[in-house]
Amino acid sequence: MTLAIATYAAIVATCSLVVAFLAYRQAGPRVEADAVADYDANAVEVTVYNKGRGAITIVEVRAWIATFRTGRSWSMGEAGDEVPHRLEGHSRFRIRIPVKHQSGYELGPGRSEVPTEDLTLPMARGQFTGVADIVLGDGRRLHAVAPSLVVGSQSADPKPSTFIPPT
Numbered sequence: 001m002t003l004a005i006a007t008y009a010a011i012v013a014t015c016s017l018v019v020a021f022l023a024y025r026q027a028g029p030r031v032e033a034d035a036v037a038d039y040d041a042n043a044v045e046v047t048v049y050n051k052g053r054g055a056i057t058i059v060e061v062r063a064w065i066a067t068f069r070t071g072r073s074w075s076m077g078e079a080g081d082e083v084p085h086r087l088e089g090h091s092r093f094r095i096r097i098p099v100k101h102q103s104g105y106e107l108g109p110g111r112s113e114v115p116t117e118d119l120t121l122p123m124a125r126g127q128f129t130g131v132a133d134i135v136l137g138d139g140r141r142l143h144a145v146a147p148s149l150v151v152g153s154q155s156a157d158p159k160p161s162t163f164i165p166p167t
Contacts, residue, residue, distance in 0.1 A: 029056035029089065035144035037065055037130025042075060045096045046132040046144060053089040057137030060084075063097040064131045075099040084137070097132075 030052035036045045044063035050056060061079040077099035087093050130146030 028052050028054040033134050033142045033144040035130050035132040035146040037146035039128050039149050043096055043098045044130040047094045049092045050087045055088045058083055058085045058087055059137055060135040062133045065099050066129045
């Protein structure tokens, strides 16, 4: 009888440990981002998701539309009065950022750097790509890349991807 009670107690303790660990993993903010570029209107729509339970502040949101014809050039825009924005747990924040051509961001042939420190974006001739850079209150940076549009074929990548650099 004592062995049965001890076995039952061990099973209950193990289950409660698993539940506590899962609750701990959900406690803080877990942030992801997506970007969708409207190439006709020169705008990038950025959505930031907080999938965790903790709140976090979005400090800055910038967006670019990159074009590659003879060389690469960038159109840039920044969020205005919408940031800083407090993003509560299990919520999302969507912002549409109009972009304007920045002649200072003209890059020569063979270059593929995005005008942000830690993201390199390879591009093909005739390609348009939307990029968003999100700065969080804890110092982390997120990058979201919109599906590319290749001029001539008018086809876009099937889905955007999110880059979360290591902290």
